[in-house]
Amino acid sequence: DTGVSQDPRHKITKRGQNVTFRCDPISEHNRLYWYRQTLGQGPEFLTYFQNEAQLEKSRLLSDRFSAERPKGSFSTLEIQRTEQGDSAMYLCASSPPGREKLFFGSGTQLSVL
Amino acid sequence: SQELEQSPQSLIVQEGKNLTINCTSSKTLYGLYWYKQKYGEGLIFLMMLQKGGEEKSHEKITAKLDEKKQQSSLHITASQPSHAGIYLCGADSNTDKLIFGTGTRLQVFP
Numbered sequence: 031d032t033g034v035s036q037d038p039r040h041k042i043t044k045r046g047q048n049v050t051f052r053c054d055p056i057s058e059h060n061r062l063y064w065y066r067q068t069l070g071q072g073p074e075f076l077t078y079f080q081n082e083a084q085l086e087k088s089r090l091l092s093d094r095f096s097a098e099r100p101k102g103s104f105s106t107l108e109i110q111r112t113e114q115g116d117s118a119m120y121l122c123a124s125s126p127p128g129r130e131k132l133f134f135g136s137g138t139q140l141s142v143l
Numbered sequence: 144s145q146e147l148e149q150s151p152q153s154l155i156v157q158e159g160k161n162l163t164i165n166c167t168s169s170k171t172l173y174g175l176y177w178y179k180q181k182y183g184e185g186l187i188f189l190m191m192l193q194k195g196g197e198e199k200s201h202e203k204i205t206a207k208l209d210e211k212k213q214q215s216s217l218h219i220t221a222s223q224p225s226h227a228g229i230y231l232c233g234a235d236s237n238t239d240k241l242i243f244g245t246g247t248r249l250q251v252f253p
Contacts, residue, residue, distance in 0.1 A: 072243035078239065
């Protein structure tokens with residue numbers, strides 16, 4: 031069990047640029063989640079996948095956000111035309127089938143200048 | 144939609160003191176999860192409660208879920224500096240995802 035891996039750990043970008051984050055879940059986990067956390071707040075749900083199917087998207091996920099999990103393994107989260115309000119920690123989590131706990135990665139801290 | 148309220152928002156205690164953090168849900172919980180987060184890092188799982196009246200302990204941390212499954216408490220006995228961090232409760236409302244509270248920031252000073 032190597033844990034959930036996220037890359038990069040930190041990303042600084044200029045407003046208007048596109049950014050992409052990657053998440054590698056624990057290998058036998060079929061569910062993968064993306065959350066966003068701003069300073070002083072708890073994680074907010076963005077979207078989740080069961081295998082390669084994206085089953086739910088939060089209304090927080092505007093048209094500038096897209097997430098994929100092409101082969102049911104790793105996932106990417108892309109933000110197009112970044113805005114300063116996108117600055118946050120983006121957390122990925124995975125879980126096995128059933129009502130099980132989520133295993134979180136260390137997150138990607140995004141700063142939009 | 145389900146909401147979770149945590150109290151207090153922040154807590155500063157002297158090492159060795161006991162403390163309690165509360166989590167209240169607007170809806171009945173199918174499961175309640177407690178996580179700990181160090182600043183700038185991911186969440187570390189602490190405990191999961193599913194049954195009304197359930198209580199679990201690990202080292203000096205005890206978590207309880209009330210009979211009505213709408214409130215949970217996390218109690219730390221004889222706090223240590225290593226307990227410092229952000230404590231988050233997460234609710235499973237039978238929607239395949241967890242909804243989190245805003246967190247309780249704990250500082251423990253010697």
